[in-house]
Amino acid sequence: MRHLRKRHRIGRGASHRKATLASMSTALIRHKRITTTLAKAKALRVYVEPILNRAKTDTTHNHREVFRHLQDKDAIKTLFGEIAEKIADRPGGYTRIVKLGMRAGDAAEMAIIELVDYNETDGSTGGHKKARRSRRGRRGTSATTSKEGAEATAPAAAAADETPVAVEETDASTEQETEAVAPEVSTDVSSVDDTEAAETQAKETTEGEEKA
Numbered sequence: 001m002r003h004l005r006k007r008h009r010i011g012r013g014a015s016h017r018k019a020t021l022a023s024m025s026t027a028l029i030r031h032k033r034i035t036t037t038l039a040k041a042k043a044l045r046v047y048v049e050p051i052l053n054r055a056k057t058d059t060t061h062n063h064r065e066v067f068r069h070l071q072d073k074d075a076i077k078t079l080f081g082e083i084a085e086k087i088a089d090r091p092g093g094y095t096r097i098v099k100l101g102m103r104a105g106d107a108a109e110m111a112i113i114e115l116v117d118y119n120e121t122d123g124s125t126g127g128h129k130k131a132r133r134s135r136r137g138r139r140g141t142s143a144t145t146s147k148e149g150a151e152a153t154a155p156a157a158a159a160a161d162e163t164p165v166a167v168e169e170t171d172a173s174t175e176q177e178t179e180a181v182a183p184e185v186s187t188d189v190s191s192v193d194d195t196e197a198a199e200t201q202a203k204e205t206t207e208g209e210e211k212a
Contacts, residue, residue, distance in 0.1 A: 008043035021047040026075045028095075029083065033114035041097050041113040052094045055084045086117040 002009075012020060020040070025048045027034050036044070051069055054062045058080055066076055087094055093116065100110040 007046065008039055010039050010043050017043075022070055024048075025051060026070055026072045028113065028115070029070075029075045029079050032118045033112060035100070035110065035112050037103075038097070038099060038109040038111040041111040044113055045095050045097065049092070049094050052079070052083070052087060053092070055079045056088060058084065083115065086115070090117065 010017060010020065021044055024034065024036065024040065024044050028044070028048060047069075051066055054066055063076065063080065066079065067073075070076060070079075096114055096116045098112040098114070100112060102108065103110050
């Protein structure tokens with residue numbers, strides 16, 4: 001039972017609890033977002049938000065107080081530099097907890113805890129949840145893949161159907177060219193016949209004149 005204990009219990013003793021929360025706070029400051037159990041996330045929020053609030057005022061005293069909790073110089077440098085600029089105008093509520101559902105192994109409630117000002121997870125969508133798979137979903141994916149395959153083969157079939165049409169057009173064009181050439185040949189023959197007839201008439205007239 002709780003027996004009026006207000007803080008979140010994570011199943012550890014005093015020294016183990018402090019070490020766990022300090023390491024999780026350092027990871028949160030470095031990566032801006034971590035995934036853990038819901039109980040640890042709630043305990044971490046209570047532990048890390050006063051530390052973030054101290055980082056807004058860059059003084060030697062605040063550096064020492066934060067170092068007393070974190071014991072990590074690189075994390076303190078990031079906290080008083082990059083993160084302090086982000087949360088300077090925020091009066092509180094520096095972290096966000098997004099529930100992720102049950103863990104597969106032991107059914108523990110999982111959650112993401114992150115810094116609000118970095119906006120890496122949208123709380124309205126419920127975080128990075130895995131999509132559920134079902135037989136209907138698999139059938140749907142196979143249908144979509146078959147549709148995509150049919151759409152991919154359709155242009156090739158259309159191109160194959162278009163090739164004989166192009167051949168027919170070329171044949172029609174050649175026929176038109178032959179038809180266009182034929183009249184020209186015929187006109188040339190008629191002109192030759194006319195010239196031969198005129199020559200024969202001229203010869204006949206010259207022979208008649210000589211006889212006369």
